[in-house]
Amino acid sequence: MSAPSSYTWPYPIRYGQQDTHETDVLILGGGIAGVWAAIAARRTGARVMIMEKADTRRSGAGGTGVDHWNYAADNPCSTITPEEMTQALVDNHYGYRSGISTYIFTSSAYETLLEMEAMGGKVRDTDDEYKGAPFRDERTKLLFAYDYQNRYTLRVWGANYKPLLRRQCKKLGVEILDRTSATALLTENGVHGARIVGVTGVDCHTGAFVVVRAKAVILATNRPQRIFTFSSEQRGSAVHRGGSNVGNGYAMAWRIGAEFTMMEKTMRTVFASPYNFPIYGSGNMHNTWYPATIVDANNKEVPWVDCNGKILTSVEERCRPAEGQKFFLMGGGNAYPPPGLKQYAGPKLIPDLEARMLKGEFTPPFYADLTSMPWYERKVIWGLMVGQEGKTRIPIVQTYEKAGFDPAQDMLQAYDFLRGQGMAETGAPQERTFGEIGVAGGLLVNWDLMSNIPGLFGAGDLLFGSQDHGNAATTGRYAGARAALYARGVRHGELAAVQVEREKKRVYVPLAESPDSMDWKELNFGVARVMQNYCSELKNEELLTLAETWLADIEQNEVRRVSAKNPHQLMRTLDVIDILTCAQMIVQASQARKASSHVLSFNRIDYPAVDPPEWRKYLVIGRDAGGQTRVTDRPLGFWGDLPSNYGPRHAENIAAMQAAQTTAAT
Amino acid sequence: MDTPVVYATPNPPTPGRPVIFNPAVCNGCNTCAAVCPEDVFIPNPVKGESPIILHPEECWYCGVCVDDCNHGGGIRLNHPLQQRVRWKRKATGEHFRMR
Numbered sequence: 001m002s003a004p005s006s007y008t009w010p011y012p013i014r015y016g017q018q019d020t021h022e023t024d025v026l027i028l029g030g031g032i033a034g035v036w037a038a039i040a041a042r043r044t045g046a047r048v049m050i051m052e053k054a055d056t057r058r059s060g061a062g063g064t065g066v067d068h069w070n071y072a073a074d075n076p077c078s079t080i081t082p083e084e085m086t087q088a089l090v091d092n093h094y095g096y097r098s099g100i101s102t103y104i105f106t107s108s109a110y111e112t113l114l115e116m117e118a119m120g121g122k123v124r125d126t127d128d129e130y131k132g133a134p135f136r137d138e139r140t141k142l143l144f145a146y147d148y149q150n151r152y153t154l155r156v157w158g159a160n161y162k163p164l165l166r167r168q169c170k171k172l173g174v175e176i177l178d179r180t181s182a183t184a185l186l187t188e189n190g191v192h193g194a195r196i197v198g199v200t201g202v203d204c205h206t207g208a209f210v211v212v213r214a215k216a217v218i219l220a221t222n223r224p225q226r227i228f229t230f231s232s233e234q235r236g237s238a239v240h241r242g243g244s245n246v247g248n249g250y251a252m253a254w255r256i257g258a259e260f261t262m263m264e265k266t267m268r269t270v271f272a273s274p275y276n277f278p279i280y281g282s283g284n285m286h287n288t289w290y291p292a293t294i295v296d297a298n299n300k301e302v303p304w305v306d307c308n309g310k311i312l313t314s315v316e317e318r319c320r321p322a323e324g325q326k327f328f329l330m331g332g333g334n335a336y337p338p339p340g341l342k343q344y345a346g347p348k349l350i351p352d353l354e355a356r357m358l359k360g361e362f363t364p365p366f367y368a369d370l371t372s373m374p375w376y377e378r379k380v381i382w383g384l385m386v387g388q389e390g391k392t393r394i395p396i397v398q399t400y401e402k403a404g405f406d407p408a409q410d411m412l413q414a415y416d417f418l419r420g421q422g423m424a425e426t427g428a429p430q431e432r433t434f435g436e437i438g439v440a441g442g443l444l445v446n447w448d449l450m451s452n453i454p455g456l457f458g459a460g461d462l463l464f465g466s467q468d469h470g471n472a473a474t475t476g477r478y479a480g481a482r483a484a485l486y487a488r489g490v491r492h493g494e495l496a497a498v499q500v501e502r503e504k505k506r507v508y509v510p511l512a513e514s515p516d517s518m519d520w521k522e523l524n525f526g527v528a529r530v531m532q533n534y535c536s537e538l539k540n541e542e543l544l545t546l547a548e549t550w551l552a553d554i555e556q557n558e559v560r561r562v563s564a565k566n567p568h569q570l571m572r573t574l575d576v577i578d579i580l581t582c583a584q585m586i587v588q589a590s591q592a593r594k595a596s597s598h599v600l601s602f603n604r605i606d607y608p609a610v611d612p613p614e615w616r617k618y619l620v621i622g623r624d625a626g627g628q629t630r631v632t633d634r635p636l637g638f639w640g641d642l643p644s645n646y647g648p649r650h651a652e653n654i655a656a657m658q659a660a661q662t663t664a665a666t
Numbered sequence: 667m668d669t670p671v672v673y674a675t676p677n678p679p680t681p682g683r684p685v686i687f688n689p690a691v692c693n694g695c696n697t698c699a700a701v702c703p704e705d706v707f708i709p710n711p712v713k714g715e716s717p718i719i720l721h722p723e724e725c726w727y728c729g730v731c732v733d734d735c736n737h738g739g740g741i742r743l744n745h746p747l748q749q750r751v752r753w754k755r756k757a758t759g760e761h762f763r764m765r
Contacts, residue, residue, distance in 0.1 A: 058702075058734070064729065239726070278749055278751070394729025410754065
């Protein structure tokens with residue numbers, strides 16, 4: 001092959017040149033939460049801009065699709081109220097899940113989905129493909145997943161939702177800065193902890209410096225990844241969140257004094273493993289593949305059991321609550337930490353499968369066998385769920401079918417459940433993750449989804465104790481309206497030239513060559529190795545002090561060695577510096593919790609008591625003006641009564657959106 | 667036999683070929699480069715040619731480049747060998763794998 005090994009950079013180089021913009025509400029991150037926030041803020045009458053590192057047409061963890069519209073307790077077929085749903089989800093995480101975001105989610109998921117439908121998204125079985133299926137409501141043509149009796153989670157055709165949302169943004173006049181990575185939050189007069197007045201960024205193609213003045217900023221930048229494991233050569237297809245999700249919002253907000261909670265929760269999971277397969281692309285029976293039949297090498301079916309241990313003899317029973325149970329949350333044994341409560345546990349495979357396999361009762365390997373399932377289950381799992389879930393339409397359905405896979409004849413091999421039946425607590429001990437899956441820590445917010453920094457809001461997975469596509473949509477929509485209402489009441493604040501110039505200097509440091517230079521990937525490996533060694537499965541004061549020491553060493557002595565040769569590498573380098581900051585936040589939170597916690601997957605060998613009552617609380621960390629971390633706490637359930645906090649704000653949001661649209665129309 | 671031209675090249679990143687272009691269909695419109703969430707591609711310096719895969723190891727295998735291809739089939743996803751799943755045909759017991 002004689003192709004050149006390097007090319008002239010195809011975009012104009014504009015290092016150091018500055019582009020300045022002004023808006024009312026600036027949204028950082030144009031994924032699902034970001035575009036919903038933009039639409040809502042614009043509908044509330046604000047000037048709105050999105051700053052997106054990638055391209056808003058398809059960016060974000062949900063940019064390629066969604067199949068489950070989870071926990072939509074406000075849908076007309078649900079037998080569960082939003083209050084019950086929220087209580088169940090919070091209790092199932094033993095209190096360590098945000099009641100604020102969860103209630104916004106469960107109260108407005110269907111309402112939000114109807115807006116999606118109005119934008120052209122398909123949400124019901126209008127083609128009658130599933131007529132007569134037990135998960136279909138014949139009147140509304142809505143399809144449901146998991147618990148077919150209680151009908152709170154919908155199945156939707158979400159593969160094209162993101163382009164539709166982006167189109168809506170353009171239609172409403174949202175300004176979009178694609179390929180621009182935010183690097184710092186600017187505070188009034190540059191004072192630490194003061195109200196937000198703008199943001200800086202770097203153009204990922206030209207390297208230009210970008211400054212946006214804004215009255216309010218919404219962080220919709222997802223969670224940090226690549227904290228514990230990094231292998232650019234093996235992980236791409238096996239992770240839920242793309243390379244852009246590095247925790248820029250966490251790092252930027254931390255540096256100006258925003259408060260975070262639950263940051264000590266990290267977990268071991270096969271999803272952090274470089275040995276995983278394309279997500280949803282191997283045989284399994286949880287989540288998108290629920291309730292797939294699993295067979296062994298001799299086509300012997302692995303039995304399912306309900307939460308009472310009763311063996312289930314039909315496929316239909318896998319989608320019904322057990323005796324004495326009102327409803328169940330996700331089934332399939334997909335219990336990433338913490339293991340949920342029995343009262344909400346869904347059906348799963350027999351818990352002693354591994355022991356029975358070792359005795360010879362079952363022969364590995366195992367397979368997901370859709371061939372023996374009723375037509376509607378096979379069709380909905382492979383055609384709709386795997387077909388519409390993020391990263392599945394092309395990578396799995398289209399690619400596998402082209403290679404000859406036929407779900408009516410073929411059984412896809414299952415790789416991930418021999419140990420522990422699910423995705424949780426498998427993989428090597430070092431293969432930890434901060435929130436690749438499950439509920440994770442994040443920005444501490446109030447009922448306006450605003451942080452302790454005035455004007456700084458959060459939405460989506462960056463919020464503490466939040467997850468899900470529907471969560472991103474609903475909290476984005478809510479935060480957009482709240483931020484727009486906030487922006488109405490404030491003037492633009494003063495940018496501090498010294499703060500802008502300091503940041504401008506910082507972002508271009510990696511352009512300097514050094515004789516001992518390394519690339520951004522080596523830096524990421526180095527940070528991950530420190531976290532694997534000193535902040536992993538087993539923690540104590542000594543290990544965590546070493547983690548702190550060696551991360552500080554990397555910050556002070558190694559970051560300067562990273563050399564970026566073009567704007568793309570500059571963006572990746574700044575990303576890894578943010579990953580380093582996020583790692584430091586996790587270590588500091590881990591130092592602060594002087595007790596072990598099963599719930600938080602947190603094992604302090606020097607404090608072995610597990611979840612003692614005095615430590616059943618949220619730890620909150622924040623950095624003061626002197627760079628010291630202060631630790632405070634909040635009781636579980638600190639958000640108070642759900643309807644009386646949510647109701648008036650939600651009503652105000654809807655009224656403001658309607659009023660602004662009426663004004664615009666007249 | 668002519669002496670082949672041998673180049674001194676660094677090892678390429680792995681996986682090095684996350685997508686494969688179909689030159690019969692691709693007209694170098696660069697839509698795939700524009701939508702890629704990881705900015706894996708750059709436009710080809712030769713107008714009308716398929717984009718350059720500049721950062722293959724950053725590919726997230728989301729498939730939007732394939733989904734959003736303006737010409738339907740100008741580009742296809744190419745799972746790395748170690749990511750290619752196996753399956754079995756129930757009736758015959760034959761084993762297959764992703765190709």
